[in-house]
Amino acid sequence: MTLSLIKPPEDTQDTPASPASSTLTERRRARYQRIVRAALQDPxxxxxxxxxxxxxxxxxxxxxxxxxxxxxxxxxxxxxxxxxxxxxxxxxxxxxxxxxxxxxxxxxxxxxxxxxxxxxxxxxxxxxxxxxxxxxxxxxxxxxxxxxxxxxxxxxxxxxxxxxxxxxxxxxxxxxxxxxxxxxxxxxxxxxxxxxxxxxxxxxxxxxTDPENRDVVPDEGAIIKALGNLGIAPLNKAIKEGWQPRWVSPTTRSGNGWHTQLQLPLGVTVEMVNGKKRVLAHNLLRKPVEVWPTEPPKQPGVLDLWVADQGSLSGAIPPWPLLTEGTTDYFKGVPVAVSQRGEPIIGKLMASNWMVGGIMGSGKTSIVVALLLGALLDPLVVAEVYCMAYNVDFDPLKPRLRTLVKGDDDEDIEAALKALRNLRDEVTARGKLLEDLGGDATKVTRELALKDPRMRPKVVVFDECHELFMHKEYGKEAAELAIKVMKKARKVAITLVWVTVSPTADSLPRDVTRNTSHRVAFAVGDHVANDGLLGSGRHKAGITATTLIPGEDVGTAVTVGFTAKPFEVIRSHYVARDPEKGVDEVTPVVQRALGLLDGTEPTDEPTFEPADPLADVAAVLGQEARMLTQEVLHRLAERRPDAYREWGPVDLKRALEPYGAEQYKSAGKSVVARDRVLDALAERLAEADAEPYDEEGAA
Incomplete structure (x- = not known):
């Protein structure tokens, strides 16, 4: 009886799940998914x-x-x-x-x-x-x-x-x-x-991602962070895959900014970074003019980055060193600006030609006036100005100038053309005089200029030169004459300065730009104007003035040829003249220059001696084969306290490195070698005596 009441066990393994239980499982799964999704979306x-x-x-x-x-x-x-x-x-x-x-x-x-x-x-x-x-x-x-x-x-x-x-x-x-x-x-x-x-x-x-977490000091972490937010796909991919950067030169203090060198990953070029320069500057809490990414000529694939301190390129610059006293030497150069690192920039005159360009109001006249005033403080210099526009920028200099022509009429353009014809004849005559002198006279020196008035240095400025080169009747001849004069003038102490607001292929003959040693680009409108002034390919290489803001970066320019570096960002000295405000710093300098010319001021020896770190290091080394870096710095400070008092090992390395003469470790101590410095001096002298080459490599 009892056994009959016991039910056999049900086989649950083969019994299919009921529709109700299946629906319950799906509802639970959907609920869990909603919970997980909501949790992941929660900030x-x-x-x-x-x-x-x-x-x-x-x-x-x-x-x-x-x-x-x-x-x-x-x-x-x-x-x-x-x-x-x-x-x-x-x-x-x-x-x-x-x-x-x-x-x-x-x-x-x-x-x-x-x-x-x-x-x-x-x-x-x-x-x-x-x-x-x-x-x-x-x-x-x-x-x-x-x-x-x-x-x-x-x-x-x-x-x-x-x-x-x-x-x-x-x-x-x-x-x-x-x-x-x-x-x-x-x-x-x-x-x-x-x-x-x-x-x-x-x-x-x-x-x-909080902007407040960004630091104003562009150290390695800040630079990698800034590069990773440029939107460059290959760079983002490399960072995502764990790319570990190799710092060719770690971030170090350099003047009034920071300098570093970084090897970029595969598939990423410096040109790509330059294309995002504005974003890079923003990421580093800087203005575009304060960030300069370039590629070193001898280090392909390396990003050379210099970042200025915030606002260091927009504050006041030191006054012109020759404002109240001093005489100059045409053959040693004159002060015209300060570099992006706060170092003085010396404008070379002997064996040099200048090209200055930029849009109106960018500060072109400031550097030309500083250059001219410095040249006029050498009583040997003869200066002429042909300004093919009606303005008063050069009027205060007229008493000391041999010639001042203003205007854009045909007769004014013809006067500039005649000046080029005279210069063509003069460079030929001076070349013959050098040949007649024989001996070691391969170029004009100060001694020759003092002995023979026909060898006096000459500086000729052609302002608004596009009016000359684009003239229907005189333009072609002017271009041919300019090229001939520039190729021969470098050894006979004749300096040409071309100034324009329209640096294009039509307004500036290509061969004129090729044979120009000192190129200055203030704010320009596009890459065509930039490369027309600084040379082809400069914009892609990051050497560009297109990031300069007209009306804001007045007096700031990108230059080529001033130093051994591929480029320099400079801020030109401003010798003020504003009659409406009663300010006139130009006229006293011109009066002093007239006194030097008339003999009423002492003219025995030039008083302005630009610092030459390479030559000064050679002088303090003397006959020592090697000298400790600290001892070299100590002797430099004794020799030129005004120039080297604040120098440290980094400053010395930055000055000597472009010549391959920087300090190195010997027996665990940093030393400077005399042989390296002398070899660098000899190489620099050989380069100065060599014929100029254009960008295509032709003499």
Whole structure:
């Protein structure tokens, strides 16, 4: 009876799920998905996720960097890496240098290991000797103490005192050891996190996006962060894939700004970065004129970045050095501006021709007037100005000028053409005079100019020169004459200065630009005008004045040919003249120049001597083969306190590096070599005496 009431067990495995249970499961799954989606969309959850990923990436990336640094310091990995880079660049000499350094490192490492092994072998003997000596000293001290106190028990007093001291040290170590042991991992992780945070090693989407977190100091982390937000696809891909930048030159202080060099990843060019210059400046909290990304001529694939301090290129500049006193030497140059780093820029006159351009109101006249006034303070100089427009910019200089022609009428244009014809004849005559002199006279010098009035230096300015070159009747002949004069004038002390507001292929003959040594571009409208002034391809290379803002960056210009660097951003000196405000700084300088010319002012020796770091370093080295860098800086400061008083090792390196004569390490000390400096001087002299070459390589 009981057995009949028991039901057999149901087979639940083969029974299909009911529609009701299936619907319930789907509803639960949909609910869970909504909850997860809502959680992921919650700003607090997303912020927490970014924080977690960012700081975890900082820690892991910092640990990787520290591990790599430790590995590099203990092995020749760095040497091998540099050798591969030099081999890829085809620099065999640099490969040999790194091979020698690797050999020296391995030899020194082997020597240290042998010394440690020998020390380990000698350790028992040394420990035993030290213990015996210490015990003997303590025993002797105890005997002396017992003798003094007349108590034999004092013999062991020093030994007991040492034992008690060791016990206290052991007690303190036992108290400190456990917390220190537990804190070591925390300290290690904190150090790794700090390194990773400094380098901003984290996915771009996890980095902080608050603008307030951006620092005004463009260190390595800020630069990588700024580059990662330019919108350059190959660069973003490289960063996402974990690209670790190689800093050719870490961020260092350079004048009134910061300088760094960074090797870009595959598929990313400096031209791409230049195309985003405005965004890059914004990311670095700078104005476009304060950020200059370029590619070094001898380092392809490297981003050379100079970032000015905020507002350093918009404040007041120092007054013109010759405003109240001083005389000049045409053959040594005159002050015309200060560089982007705050250094004085000397305008070279001998063996030079100038091209100055920019839109109206950008400051062209300021640098031309400073150049002319400086030249006129040399009583040997003859100056002429042909201004093919009606303005009064050069009127205050008229008493000291030999010729001043103003206007754009045909007769004024013809006067400028006649001046070029006369210059053509004059360069030929001066060349013949040099040939007749024979001997070592290959170019005009100050001594020759003093002896023969026919060799007096001459500066000729053609303002608004596009009116001359674009003239229907005189333009073609003017272009031909200008090119002939410029190619021959460099050795006979004749300097031509071309000024224009319209730097195009029609207004400036191409060969005139090619044979110009000093090119100055104030604010220009487009890349065509920029390359018309500075040379073809300059805009793509990042050497561009298109980022200068008319009316705001007045007096600021991009220049080529002033220094050994590929370009310089300068701010020209302004010698003010505003009759409406009662300001006239030009006329007193002209009166002083007239006095020098008439003999009422002393003219024995020029008083303005521009600093020449290369020559000055050679002078302070004397006959020393090598000299410590600090000693060189000390002697430079004694020689020219006004120029070198504030100099440091970085300033010296920046001055000598373009010539390959910078300081280097010898026996662990930074030194300057006399041979390098003299070779650089000889090379510079040879370049000055060589024939000029245009951009295509033709003489």
């Amino acid at each position: 607090r959850v997303r912020t927490a996720g970014r924080l977690t990923v960012r700081h975890a990436s900082y820690t892991l990336g910092g640990a990787r960097i520290l591990t790599r640094r430790a590995w590099d310091s203990r092995t020749t990995a760095r040497h091998e890496r540099m050798m591969r880079a030099a081999e890829a660049a085809g620099n065999e000499e640099l490969v040999r240098q790194w091979e020698q350094r690797a050999y020296a490192y391995r030899f020194a490492r082997h020597k240290r290991r042998m010394e440690l092994l020998q020390m380990a072998l000698n350790a028992p003997k040394a420990v035993g000797s030290a213990a015996a000596t210490g015990a003997g000293a303590l025993l002797l001290l105890g005997i002396m103490l017992a003798w003094y106190n007349h108590n034999l028990a004092d013999i062991l007093t020093p030994t007991r005192a040492v034992i008690e001291f060791v016990g206290w040290v052991a007690f303190l170590a036992s108290v400190i050891w456990a917390p220190l042991l537990y804190s070591l991992p925390v300290l290690a992780l904190t150090g790794a996190w700090a390194v990773g945070r400094h380098r901003q090693i984290a996915p771009t989407w996890a980095l902080p």
